[in-house]
Amino acid sequence: MAENTPINSPDSSQTTFWVKRWQTGKLPWDLGGIPADLVSHLTRTRSSPTKVLIPGCGTGYEVRAFHEAGHDVTAIDFSGPAVTHAREILGPLGDKVIQGNFFKHDFAQQRYGLIYERGFLCSLPPERWPAYAARMADLLVPGGRLVGLFLYGNEPEPPPFPLNEATANALFGGSLRLVTDATVVAQSVPVYQGMEHWQEWERLG
Ligand SMILES: C[S@@+](CC[C@H](N)C(=O)[O-])C[C@H]1O[C@@H](n2cnc3c(N)ncnc32)[C@H](O)[C@@H]1O
Numbered sequence: 397m398a399e400n401t402p403i404n405s406p407d408s409s410q411t412t413f414w415v416k417r418w419q420t421g422k423l424p425w426d427l428g429g430i431p432a433d434l435v436s437h438l439t440r441t442r443s444s445p446t447k448v449l450i451p452g453c454g455t456g457y458e459v460r461a462f463h464e465a466g467h468d469v470t471a472i473d474f475s476g477p478a479v480t481h482a483r484e485i486l487g488p489l490g491d492k493v494i495q496g497n498f499f500k501h502d503f504a505q506q507r508y509g510l511i512y513e514r515g516f517l518c519s520l521p522p523e524r525w526p527a528y529a530a531r532m533a534d535l536l537v538p539g540g541r542l543v544g545l546f547l548y549g550n551e552p553e554p555p556p557f558p559l560n561e562a563t564a565n566a567l568f569g570g571s572l573r574l575v576t577d578a579t580v581v582a583q584s585v586p587v588y589q590g591m592e593h594w595q596e597w598e599r600l601g
Contacts, residue, residue: 408555409524411474411497418477424587425515425556426454430461431545432583433594434512438465446509449535451498452516456482459492467510472496499527507537513544515588518556525567533571536599542572545580549591558591572597 407413417423438461445466450458453471455478462469472494473479483490494501498516517528532542547558559567568574576596584592 407521408519409521414475414519415477418475418481423454425519425585427457427583427585430457431514431580433545433578433580434458434461434514437543437594438462442466446540447506448510448512449508450512452519453482453493454478454515455485456493457485458512458514459486459489462512463489463492470494472498472501474498499524499531503535506535507540508535509537509540511536511540511542513542513546515545515556518547518558518588520557521555522557522563525563529567529571532568532597533599536572538599538601540599541575542568542597542599544594545588545592546595547588547591548593551591556587556591568597572599 442465445468448462448467448469450456450462450469450471451473453459453473456471456473459469459471459482469492471482471492473482474495474497476495479493479495482493486493511532517525520528536542546564547556548560548564549558551558564574574595575598576594578594580592580594584590
């Protein structure tokens with residue numbers, strides 16, 4: 397990030413864009429809890445604990461849900477106020493939240509069986525999407541899954557930046573295959589209403 401990026405930067409790839417929202421409490425994406433679709437997923441997969449990564453975690457409510465389901469979970473966000481808030485909410489699990497840039501953080505040899513998506517891909521300008529797809533493919537073990545809530549549709553004033561089917565296939569098609577796609581009918585926050593799909597993309601071997 398450029399040192400002199402203005403605080404009111406309209407570029408949502410920049411830390412300042414998000415820090416400003418966290419500092420002013422403008423968090424229209426924040427569900428205040430765990431999405432029902434994730435609860436269902438965790439119930440279905442209870443017997444298969446794995447390493448989980450939550451990029452762009454925000455408040456990170458899901459950290460507790462994955463942890464309590466037996467998974468070894470790590471979350472990352474590059475906004476200082478988001479990380480502070482997440483650590484307050486998570487209490488003893490707060491040390492599972494890293495402050496860092498998902499695209500630059502050194503994950504060393506660590507690879508994940510599951511990466512959880514909610515509100516992160518759609519927060520990025522589309523020119524960042526190829527880097528997102530490449531990073532996911534790199535950080536997942538073969539057979540591992542990118543799982544969560546993806547936005548599809550049209551948004552006249554992004555962010556959020558929704559996908560469409562062709563874009564998603566072009567982005568992920570080379571390294572991931574779509575194994576689950578279900579429209580979410582309840583519990584979306586207003587800014588995501590009618591656009592959320594629960595999807596599971598599996599890393600090709
Ligand atoms: C729309 S919010 C979604 C937060 C959370 N996933 C949720 O569902 O409530 C997007 C979050 O991604 C974070 N973020 C954006 N780009 C990032 C990056 N490159 N690395 C780490 N975090 C990032 C922002 O700081 C912000 O907290």
